[in-house]
Amino acid sequence: xxxxxxxxxxxxxxxxxxxxxxxxxxxxxxxxxxxxxxxxxxxxxxxxxxxxxxxxxxxxxxxxxxxxxxxxxxxxxxxxxxxxxxxxxxxxxxxxxxxxxxxxxxxxxxxxxxxxxxxxxxxxxxxxxxxxxxxxxxxxxxxxxxxxxxxxxxxxxxxxxxxxxxxxxxxxxxxxxxxxxxxxxxxxxxxxxxxxxxxxxxxxxxxxxxxxxxxxxxxxxxxxxxxxxxxxxxxxxxxxxxxxxxxxxxxxxxxxxxxxxxxxxxxxxxxxxxxxxxxxxxxxxxxxxxxxxxxxxxxxxxxxxxxxxxxxxxxxxxxxxxxxxxxxxxxxxxxxxxxxxxxxxxxxxxxxxxxxxxxxxxxxxxxxxxxxxxxxxxxxxxxxxxxxxxxxxxxxxxxxxxxxxxxxxxxxxxxxxxxxxxxxxxxxxxxxxxxxxxxxxxxxxxxxxxxxxxxxxxxxxxxxxxxxxxxxxxxxxxx
Numbered sequence: 054x055x056x057x058x059x060x061x062x063x064x065x066x067x068x069x070x071x072x073x074x075x076x077x078x079x080x081x082x083x084x085x086x087x088x089x090x091x092x093x094x095x096x097x098x099x100x101x102x103x104x105x106x107x108x109x110x111x112x113x114x115x116x117x118x119x120x121x122x123x124x125x126x127x128x129x130x131x132x133x134x135x136x137x138x139x140x141x142x143x144x145x146x147x148x149x150x151x152x153x154x155x156x157x158x159x160x161x162x163x164x165x166x167x168x169x170x171x172x173x174x175x176x177x178x179x180x181x182x183x184x185x186x187x188x189x190x191x192x193x194x195x196x197x198x199x200x201x202x203x204x205x206x207x208x209x210x211x212x213x214x215x216x217x218x219x220x221x222x223x224x225x226x227x228x229x230x231x232x233x234x235x236x237x238x239x240x241x242x243x244x245x246x247x248x249x250x251x252x253x254x255x256x257x258x259x260x261x262x263x264x265x266x267x268x269x270x271x272x273x274x275x276x277x278x279x280x281x282x283x284x285x286x287x288x289x290x291x292x293x294x295x296x297x298x299x300x301x302x303x304x305x306x307x308x309x310x311x312x313x314x315x316x317x318x319x320x321x322x323x324x325x326x327x328x329x330x331x332x333x334x335x336x337x338x339x340x341x342x343x344x345x346x347x348x349x350x351x352x353x354x355x356x357x358x359x360x361x362x363x364x365x366x367x368x369x370x371x372x373x374x375x376x377x378x379x380x381x382x383x384x385x386x387x388x389x390x391x392x393x394x395x396x397x398x399x400x401x402x403x404x405x406x407x408x409x410x411x412x413x414x415x416x417x418x419x420x421x422x423x424x425x426x427x428x429x430x431x432x433x434x435x436x437x438x439x440x441x442x443x444x445x446x447x448x449x450x451x452x453x454x455x456x457x458x459x460x461x462x463x464x465x466x467x468x469x470x471x472x473x474x475x476x477x478x479x480x481x482x483x484x485x486x487x488x489x490x491x492x493x494x495x496x497x498x499x500x501x502x503x504x505x506x507x508x509x510x511x512x513x514x515x516x517x518x519x520x521x522x523x524x525x526x527x528x529x530x531x532x
Contacts, residue, residue, distance in 0.1 A: 054079075054082060054083055054483050055083065055456070055479070055480050057083055057084050057085075057455075057456045057459065057460075058085055058459070059084050059086055059090075059134055059455075059459060061132060062132050062133055062134045062157065062459075063090050063091070063092070063130070063133045064080065064090060064091045064133070064136060065092045065094065065128055065129055065133055065134070065156075066091065066092070066093045066094070066095075066138060067094050067095065067125075067135065067138060067142070068137065068138040068139030068142070069097070069098045069099060069138065070095075070097070070099060070140070071273075071274045071397050071440075071443075071444045072138045072444050072448060072451065073099070073138050074099050074104075074438075074439035074440065075439055075440030075444040075445055075447070075448045076138075076444075076447075076448035076451050076452065077109075078437070078438050078439070079437070079448055079452060079484075080455070083452055083456075084455070084459075087108070088107035088108035088109045089108045089109075092109070092110045092111075092128050093109060093111045094114060094124065094125075094128065095111075095112075095139070096115035096116075097113075098111050098113060099397075103439075112124075112128070116139065116142050118143075118146075121142065121146060121150075122146070122150050125147065125150045125151075126154070129156050130155075130156065131154055131155035131156060131198075132156075133154070133156040134156065134157045134158075134159075134455070134458075135151050135157065135158045136159055137158065137159065137160035137161075138160070138161060138451075139164065140164060140275050140277045140281070141164060141165075141166065141281070142164055143165050143166050144160050144162075144163055144164050144165075144184065144202070145183065145184050145187055147160075148188065148200050148466070151198065152191065152197070152200065155198050156198060157198055157199055157200070157458055157459070158198070158199070158200040158201070158458075159200075159201045159454050159455055160203055160204075161203055161204065161208075161209065161447060162203050162205065162278065162343070163177065163180050163184060163203055163208075163343045164180075165180050176285060176286060176288050176341065177282075177285060177288055177341035177343055178288045178313050178315070178341070178346055181310075181343050181346055182308065182310065184202070185310065185466075188465075191465040192465055192467075193465055193466070193471060194465035194466075195463060196463050196465075197463060197466075198462065198463060199461055199463060199464045199465065199467060200466045201454050201457070201458045201467050202343075202467065202469075203343050203344070203468070204472070205451055206426075206443075206446040206447040206450045207253050207255065207342060207344055207369065208342060208343050208344035208347070208469060209344070209447075209450035209453075209469050210409075210446070210450040210453070210469075210478075210481055211253045211348070211409070211410070211411055211425075212347065212348055212351070212468075212470055212472075212474070213469070213472070213474035213475075213477045213478050213481075214410050214425050214426075215251060215348055215352075215411040215424070216234070216239065216474040217424050217474060217475075217478060217490065218411050218413050218423070218424035218490055219239065219242060219243060219246065219413065221424065221490045222246055222413060222415075222422050223242060223245075228245075239352055240351070240352050240363065243352040243363075243365060244354050247415045247418075248352070248365050248413055248414070248415055249292060249294050249366065249414055250292060250365055250366045250414040250506040250507075251348060251349075251352070251368075251411060251413060251414070252325075252367075252368055253345065253348075253367075253368070253369040253370070253409075253410075253411055254327040254328060254337070254409070254410055254412045254425070255337070255372065255407070255408065255410075256331075256332065256335055256337065256371075256372040256407075256408045257273055257372065257373055257405070257406075257443060258375075258404075258405040258407075258408075259273050259374050259404070259405035259406065259407065259441060259442060260374065260375050260376065260402065260403060260405050261398050261403060262401075263401070265376060265379055265380065267380065268380075268392065268393050269380065269393065269394045269395075269396060270377065270380055270394065270395045271398050272373070272374065272376060273374050273377075273397070273398050273402070273441050273442070273443040273444070274397070274444060274447070275397075276397070282341060283319065283320050283338065283340065283373075283381075284320075285319060285320070286303070286315060286317060286318060286319060286341075287314075287316040287318060287319065287320055287323050287340075287341060288314065288315045288316070289314055289345045289366070289367065289368045289369070290311055290312065290313065290345045290349030290350075290364065290366060290368075291312040291314040291364075291366060291508075292364055292367075293361065293362070293363050293364050294416075295366060295507055295508055296507070297507065297508075297509045297518035297519060297520050298518060299314075299316060299323075299508065299509075299516050299517075299518055300516050300517040300518065300519065301316045301317050301318045302316055303315045303317040309359075310346065311349050311350050311361065311364055312349075312361065313346070316339075320339050320340045320341065320371075321338055321381065322514070323514060323516075324336045324339075324514050325338070325368060325370045325508075325512055325513055326370075326511050326513045327370035327412055327511070328412050328423060328493060328495060329410070330423055330427070330491045330493060331406075333493070333496055335372055336372065336513050337370040337372040338370070338371050338372070339370065340369045341369070344367075344369070345367040345368055345369055346367070347468045347469065347470055348367050348470070349365060349366075350470070352365055352367075366508060368508075374398070376398055380393070399439065399440065399441055402430050402441055403430075404430065405430055406427060406428060406430065406442055406486075407428055407441075407442040408425065408426070408428075409425050409426050409428075410423050410424055410425015410426060411424055411425060414506035415506075416505070416506070417504050418504060419494050419495050419504060420494055420495075421493055421494070421495055422490060422492050423491055423492075423493060424489065424490035424491075425488065426446055426449075426485035426486055426487070426488040427486055427487045427488070428445060428446055428484075428485060428486030428487075429442060429486060432486045436483070442486075446484070446485065448484060449481035449485055450481060452480055452481065452484070453472075453477040453478070453480035454469075454472065454477070456476075457472045457477060457480075
């Protein structure tokens, strides 16, 4: 484990569900922080008695629109690092308070006050758009306290997996010279490699050995966070090579940050095929996630006058654990988890792993490339006192993000794409299990597969698609 320091700062942790208990003991060890220098503010604190016995201060309080600012101001100063692990609390509001005080900040997801898939301004893309526009004046601005947005596993580490994958692919080309990705830019490198689609590919096979009650929602990470994502209408980065609309397309639109597709259905209605080294082709849900937009922006190419010339399609294809799948239909139908018991699977997990990485699809090539982490529950337990494979991968992203933020304390509002991917992976490596890159071949039952890697080609639902003139044009809902 790489050793670092918070350089005299106190640590305030907001939210303490699954990730907090996993990462905090590792923070003690890596950053040489004493428990007396840590304050946890959360409505519910898992393993509270253990952390209190160490000397951690616990403030058991639910943060709301009305009390968040006053509460944070009571415990945060300019010599504080704020680690936001909460769900359903506006990241933008917390960032604004931290900027006012001068505190460093890191979160693992782009949260708003609304939960459970409310449409309109609460969609993943629109939350990112709102955050970036609100903080545009201090985005990547030197001299301003650093606020690193959504740097867990995904979003977070997967950005670094994507860059490592692209560099590994490029190194096999005769024209590649070391450092070309920085001279050309990641977008030009991606275009030169004929990359059409990038998947964040994840499959969680962790399981428990008991039958679950019909009203129990069990997951390997936040049940509320899962519900928020899975019930939201699908939205993802739409590539410039795409030419056909899914029948449930609500809109395709272009902003200064790229092209976005929004569908009039939730993730459970859109199964997509992706690839992982352990299983080959698998099916997962098309889940909205902020990294699909930030990665697409990083890998895009624009003309000198700002016109978008190239952007790959970027999607998150997620196969969740069997426990949460068992009762998925009950809350995907709109119940939203209300009236259900919620539980995180930790000690009860008997087997399984979380495979998380980035899959690269290139024009006309059956060969694909994956880079990521395969972490099983036994390895995770050797490394973490309170956690599972999923939470430890997120913790790895938190640790690498914190290390970078402390080393770069005055860069304003940043996304994972601004972090040095090589350093981030170096810091995260001890907690990723088996990790790295591997080439594979797409096996398909379709003999006439075009290998154009469009949304239509990778969609597994049998949905109808309709031709449009070009990607990026504003489109009405397909009927």
